Amino acid sequence: ILDEKDIEDAISDFKFDLIENDVAFDVAEKIGEDVKEDLVGREIKWREDVGEIVNESLRNSILSIFESPFQFKTYIEEKEKPIVIIFVGTNGVGKTTTIAKMAKWLRDTDYKTVLANGDTFRAGAMEQITKHGEKLNLKVIKHQEGSDPAAVIYDAVEFAKANEYDIVLGDTAGRMHTDVNLMDQIKKIKRVVDPDLVLFVDEAVAGSDAVERSREFNEAIDIDASILTKIDADVSGGAAISVSYATNNPIIFVGTGQNYDDLKKFDPEWFVDEIVG
Amino acid sequence: MIILVLDNLGGSLKKSIRNIVGKGRISEKDVKELNKEIQRALLKSDVDVRMVKALTDRIKKRALDEKPPKGASAREHIINIVYDELVNIVGKGTEIPVEEQDIMLVGLQGSGKTTTAAKLAYYFKNKGLKTGVICADTHRPGAYSQLKKLCGEVNCLFYGEQESEDAVSVVKNGLKELNKTEVRIVDTAGRHSLESDLITEMEEIEETVGADRTYLVIDASIGKGVKKQANAFNDAIGIDGVIITKLDGTAKGGGALTAVSETDTKIAFIGSGEKYEEFEEFDPDSFISRLLGM
Ligand SMILES: Nc1nc2c(ncn2[C@@H]2O[C@H](COP(=O)(O)OP(=O)(O)OP(=O)(O)O)[C@@H](O)[C@H]2O)c(=O)[nH]1
Ligand SMILES: Nc1nc2c(ncn2[C@@H]2O[C@H](COP(=O)(O)OP(=O)(O)OP(=O)(O)O)[C@@H](O)[C@H]2O)c(=O)[nH]1
Numbered sequence: 001i002l003d004e005k006d007i008e009d010a011i012s013d014f015k016f017d018l019i020e021n022d023v024a025f026d027v028a029e030k031i032g033e034d035v036k037e038d039l040v041g042r043e044i045k046w047r048e049d050v051g052e053i054v055n056e057s058l059r060n061s062i063l064s065i066f067e068s069p070f071q072f073k074t075y076i077e078e079k080e081k082p083i084v085i086i087f088v089g090t091n092g093v094g095k096t097t098t099i100a101k102m103a104k105w106l107r108d109t110d111y112k113t114v115l116a117n118g119d120t121f122r123a124g125a126m127e128q129i130t131k132h133g134e135k136l137n138l139k140v141i142k143h144q145e146g147s148d149p150a151a152v153i154y155d156a157v158e159f160a161k162a163n164e165y166d167i168v169l170g171d172t173a174g175r176m177h178t179d180v181n182l183m184d185q186i187k188k189i190k191r192v193v194d195p196d197l198v199l200f201v202d203e204a205v206a207g208s209d210a211v212e213r214s215r216e217f218n219e220a221i222d223i224d225a226s227i228l229t230k231i232d233a234d235v236s237g238g239a240a241i242s243v244s245y246a247t248n249n250p251i252i253f254v255g256t257g258q259n260y261d262d263l264k265k266f267d268p269e270w271f272v273d274e275i276v277g
Numbered sequence: 278m279i280i281l282v283l284d285n286l287g288g289s290l291k292k293s294i295r296n297i298v299g300k301g302r303i304s305e306k307d308v309k310e311l312n313k314e315i316q317r318a319l320l321k322s323d324v325d326v327r328m329v330k331a332l333t334d335r336i337k338k339r340a341l342d343e344k345p346p347k348g349a350s351a352r353e354h355i356i357n358i359v360y361d362e363l364v365n366i367v368g369k370g371t372e373i374p375v376e377e378q379d380i381m382l383v384g385l386q387g388s389g390k391t392t393t394a395a396k397l398a399y400y401f402k403n404k405g406l407k408t409g410v411i412c413a414d415t416h417r418p419g420a421y422s423q424l425k426k427l428c429g430e431v432n433c434l435f436y437g438e439q440e441s442e443d444a445v446s447v448v449k450n451g452l453k454e455l456n457k458t459e460v461r462i463v464d465t466a467g468r469h470s471l472e473s474d475l476i477t478e479m480e481e482i483e484e485t486v487g488a489d490r491t492y493l494v495i496d497a498s499i500g501k502g503v504k505k506q507a508n509a510f511n512d513a514i515g516i517d518g519v520i521i522t523k524l525d526g527t528a529k530g531g532g533a534l535t536a537v538s539e540t541d542t543k544i545a546f547i548g549s550g551e552k553y554e555e556f557e558e559f560d561p562d563s564f565i566s567r568l569l570g571m
């Protein structure tokens with residue numbers, strides 16, 4: 001029978017590894033607790049390797065964080081149209097680029113897709129999404145700079161309904177979860193637009209803060225799933241675990257580069273192999 | 278000052294400092310307890326694990342070896358040591374020369390280079406220098422418009438070529454165009470260590486600019502990947518200083534310390550908002566407070 005002492009070292013070792021791989025400190029602690037709870041008191045057969053048992057339990061613990069019945073593709077297929085999706089997150093994580101990538105995929109899959117420029121704030125945001133629209137040959141709904149972002153996305157939804165579009169992708173300005181006014185604004189966007197999906201975008205290069213900001217966004221507007229960008233940037237990507245843990249939601253896609261085709265389905269098994277080995 | 282930083286601490290770190298009483302040497306148990314709390318705080322702030330370990334080892338050694346100076350309590354003594362060692366890894370502020378110079382900004386995608394270019398322009402303009410910015414980002418859609426608009430707000434000179442795909446030639450033209458400008462700031466496209474074409478492009482831009490100062494712009498939330506990135510940028514073009522952005526969120530910027538230590542440079546500026554005024558010269562004291570979780 002395993003007692004705490006038998007596995008203490010192994011647990012402390014992997015907690016250290018998780019932190020090294022950018023899993024937030026508190027999340028690594030929590031995973032340590034889970035594994036301990038899972039294993040202490042368990043009967044083991046003689047000659048079974050404790051290290052392997054701990055590893056297996058760790059894998060399962062992480063996989064259970066990612067576990068979710070949500071399937072984006074099926075959702076898009078089955079859900080009544082138009083489907084309205086808004087993208088939220090802190091500054092510069094890759095929201096607009098991700099929208100462009102997803103728009104291309106939807107377009108190529110024959111969904112009529114319209115983009116909405118809900119970032120009426122940042123310099124160059126309008127030109128950025130307009131350019132993507134031109135390159136992808138997709139319509140972009142936009143208002144003047146400084147105008148109400150909720151109204152822009154609302155208009156795009158009306159446009160989609162009137163013209164039998166399938167999908168509305170609503171961009172929003174990057175914002176810090178600590179900015180009360182901007183968080184109120186995103187709540188208003190959600191209220192006015194009533195989106196089908198709220199997708200939280202974060203970047204794989206992020207460290208511990210991923211847990212903090214994803215939790216705050218989730219509390220403010222209840223996100224449905226997350227996308228992790230920039231996993232091509234030579235990272236271990238433990239932020240995926242932090243985000244999924246903090247929001248209790250799946251990661252559905254990862255961004256693997258700056259080109260339109262660099263959006264891939266997130267594969268938890270593959271990811272856990274990368275992190276736990 | 279020192280007391281100011283460490284005395285304002287909240288929670289368990291404060292408690293472990295408060296626990297240290299008396300006049301004589303500090304007990305090993307107290308130091309261990311304190312170090313554990315410091316480690317927790319710094320790891321949560323994304324400071325490199327080895328750096329944290331080395332720091333607390335030094336704190337322990339000094340706390341046990343050094344006798345408190347006359348009149349100082351054990352607590353004051355350990356606070357001094359902790360602060361001293363933290364400043365050692367954080368670095369003092371750097372003198373920012375107010376003179377003619379060419380500056381180049383580089384860093385990962387979305388780290389805040391373009392915003393920082395405008396902030397720097399505003400900073401030097403306010404010091405009375407004629408300042409201009411060159412847009413060497415020919416990759417990101419809308420990069421030209423973004424920087425041009427920001428320069429309009431700051432009211433500094435701007436050079437860019439909207440349709441160009443050749444960053445090096447844009448920079449050449451820009452330097453010529455702005456040759457009467459005292460401070461020239463070159464904003465580059467975001468890139469990372471594995472994008473070898475972009476790393477080569479950056480080397481060529483650097484050669485063209487012959488920058489007096491190359492700043493690595495780092496997002497306060499960056500994780501452990503910062504080490505490889507900082508080294509790749511430093512190996513390619515040589516980094517002269519670090520600028521931390523987005524310190525207005527909850528991220529603590531501990532990753533910047535890794536960059537500073539890998540490139541043997543200092544933190545020059547910090548950004549704490551999207552607007553061009555939200556930018557300051559680096560101040561170690563407030564940064565240390567933040568790292569420790571205030
Ligand atoms: N390498 C890499 N770069 C990416 C990826 N996704 C986005 N980027 C880059 O990250 C930078 C920022 O992307 P944006 O899409 O503008 O980010 P954003 O979240 O919309 O930014 P704000 O609207 O300013 O908050 C751009 O240079 C993108 O090309 C990715 O998966 N990999
Ligand atoms: N809250 C906050 N946002 C910032 C700060 N600095 C930059 N930003 C925002 O971060 C996002 C990315 O900034 P950019 O200046 O476009 O970043 P970049 O490094 O030029 O991006 P690329 O050119 O795509 O690599 C934008 O939304 C900026 O407004 C800061 O100090 N605080």
Ligand SMILES: [K+]
Pocket residue numbers: 218222223224247248249
């Ligand atoms: K949720």
Ligand SMILES: [Mg+2]
Pocket residue numbers: 095096097119125171172173174
């Ligand atoms: Mg955007």
Ligand SMILES: [Mg+2]
Pocket residue numbers: 390391392414417420464465466467
């Ligand atoms: Mg830029």
